[in-house]
Amino acid sequence: MTEVLERELVVDGLRTVLAESGPADAEEAVVFVHGNPGSALDWRDLMGRTGEFARSLAMDMPGFGRADKPRDFAVPVEGYAGFLTKALADLGVKRAHLVLHDFGGPWGLGWAGLNQDAFASVVLMNTGILMGFEMHSTGKLWARPVVGELMMAVTSRGAFTKGLSKGEGRPLPRAYIDQMYDHYDRATRRTVLRLYRNRPNDEVLRAASQLFRGLDRPALVLWGGKDPFVPLHHAEQQRESFPRAEVVVLDDSGHWPFADDPEGTANAVVPFLRSQVGVSPAG
DSSP states (O other), X not given: OOOOEEEEEEETTEEEEEEEESOTTXXXXXXXXXXXXXXXXXXXXXXXXXXXXXXXXXXXXXXXXXXXXXXXXXXXXXXXXXXXXXXXXXXXXXXXXXXXXXXXXHHHHHHHHHOTTTEEEEEEESOSOOTTOOOOHHHHHXXXXXXXXXXXXXXXXXXXXXXXXXXXXXXXXXXXXXXXXXXXXXXXHHXXXXXXXXXXXXXXXXXXXXXXXXXOOOEEEEEETTOSSSOTHHHHHGGGTXXXXXXXXXXXXXXXXXXXXXXXXXXXXXXXXXXXXXXXXXX
């Protein structure tokens, strides 16, 4: 395992925390993008493994973790895609292999659409281009003005733990839940409400699917088979956008496979990335 280091990074005036492992100056990198309500800490185990053969980067995205949490950040995708574009350019990354989870899916794919020549491959972890997605019950409540604010106001650590664990195939480690809740402050809760009230519609998603189908980049789709938030049928759906995708289902895992089954996750993700890093685009 390679050591994972952290440092402050400022992107267009926004402060965040950057985690990095592997060769510090390589122009090719594995880039991990967390979702809701995660942070760069989600990726420490995988980064310790991928750092053995590739530069590996992750950062807290605006509104989450230890990053700045501006009220006017552009959601759901534009601000995050722009943030990643500037951050990776500042870090000297010219070719990226994406590892995406949850909302990190649209954010990372937004970057890929803007930076097609730099986009090399992708791991979609319980995320992707989710056409026909039906919001889970909690998300539907978050999307309702006033109701969402009230729900967030009464979300205690116990309620947060119960909400994340309901329907999961395996119990999430308590330390991981506590880590997420420790960063689940008022500003993050406000960000979550804005995201759930501004989701991309199917017309936008169909256009994105057509774009990525034309690019036909190598893809690994990894899904927790008992995900209560993003149903399993969306895993096979990703082949519509990534025709060469390999689909791996961890039958007993839930929405956070990297947390509830780190070995199963690594056994799928690490060999895929190892096979992609250093391969020429023509190859």
